[in-house]
Amino acid sequence: MKVLVVEDEPELLRSISTYLRNEGNVVETANDFLSAMDKISVNGYDVVLVDITMPRGNGLDIVKSLRSEQPTTGIIIISAKGALDDKVKGLELGADDYLAKPFHLPELVARLHALDRRKRFKGNKAIELDELRIIPEDRVVEVNGAHVDLTGTQFDLLLFLVANRDRVLSRSAIVEHVWGDHAEAMDHHDFLYTHVKNLRKKLTERGWHDRIKTVYGIGYRLSTGS
């Protein structure tokens, strides 16, 4: 994927671009309104990540002009404002998704994947990973062609691991992705452990070769390498 990250905070810009590059994306950056508009007018991008508050201009204006000039480009707003009206306004102007700061980088990756599926494959793309096959749109999972009956939580968990395959995922990122604001009420360790255990069990029962690795003290990783 070709991604433009528009963010005025240099350290955050660096973290995002490094992380996305390591995912195999082509990443370009802009740290203010004008350079963002310049790059957009010259290059075509699959996805543009836009911060709303930035020097010399408003991110919402970028969303507006992108939407009118390059309707196929995906737009994700990343904003520290977290204000409801920003979210509503941004989505009304044609942004595809909205991510409030601070966010976990794996969360951003998962959103990018979902957006890419919607934009390029109209949601009809199955994800295949060796004997595992996931059709995200229908929330269907198959192992070696056999249907696996997962709960909503287990499905979300699996899809998040798959979107961030070969990356270490912190428990905090997983819990927040799956349970949202209610993560506050959970004790990460035991709670997540139980759900991962159940997911593993259901998949391996169908003949899946367990690739979910526990990373001590931190979280989990789904490896694809043999």
Place this chain on the structure above:
Amino acid sequence: MKLLQHTARYQLLLAVPLVLIGTAIGYYAVQHIVNEEVDEQLYHHAAVVQDRSRQGLGIMPNSAPDQSLSIAPGSLSEAQFSDTLIYNSIDEEDLPWRIGRFPIQMADGRPGVLTLGRATVEFEDLIEAIAMTMGAMLLLLFLGSIALNRWMNRRLWEPFHSTLAATQRFQVDGPGPPPFATTNVDEFRMMNDRLDAMMKKMRTDFIAQKRFSEQAAHELQTPLAIMQGKLDELIQHPGLGREEAELIDMLYRARERMGRTVANMLLLARIGNQEFAPAEVDWAALFTDQLQALDDLIAQQQLHVQLKRDHRCRIRMHPALAELIAANLLRNAVQHNLQGGHLNIRISETALVITNSGPVLEVDPESLFDRFAKGDPSSSGAGLGLSMVKEVCDQAGLELQYTDAGGTHTVVIRSHQ
């Protein structure tokens, strides 16, 4: 009660005793005058009788039914008057008489007492008629002045009511203060000027505060986002040992708590700014959604959940705030529940009631609405969840109650409209 009703009430409070007292005074005054008149007549009559007696002409027999005359031996130094009731066989009732007693020289030369009587019943009727007329006139006068007052007040207070209506339409986050109608009453003009200045100040303060909370959000969320990004990068490093992993885990947790606190503080500020316009809410659907989101926790604790909707709830609220209330209350009820406990939600026309089992509280349940208050000090929450619920309820004019009856916790949100 309206201002005009207040003044009318005071006027009536004054008018009723005044009319009663006025009527009574009129009654006694007229009665006094009539008595004097009757006494005078009795004097004249006595003088005639005394004259005839002195000249030895004999007493004229009394012929009128409303008069009486008698002479008895006795002595009296001067005339005396009194009122009495005498039974009348025709009317079959006691009737009022005025009695005068005078000294007289009897025909045989001995001193005697002349007693003259005069029925006063026709005067009584007259007195009553006069008193009633007076009372009626007083009453009419008062009612007339009250009506006049009302009419005048309504005219005089007209600019006040128009100002009141304008202030009621004013919204701090709306356009500028409404223009007030011009008035030539100094006090009202001053009030309008002051109100106008206050509203303008409120608006600028509100905008400044809103801008401040936005800036605070940006300033705090950005470094948090950087921390988060760096941590996410850091854990990708191969060769992290167990010790490092544990340290990083601590950092993750600390960042999470910080992020939650900052987000909630900003949300609190926003609720306080009254940025959210109320709308109709389908509370049952909202609670159902939130219960679903908490499904895993509910299953883990094997809670018995019951949602009962008696009526469509009329409590209006901005959808985001309604969700915040439902999410926070349910999360609280689930998080602080017991294994195998219960959680009941009842939705009625004017109230939302959430009851759950839980440990007996050692603090006053109402104190949990305070910011940063925690029932369980080791909880990783910031202690802002319930205070946000409180803030939302306060802003919406809803009553919020939290009671703990020996381990049964009940939160009630009630509308009094």
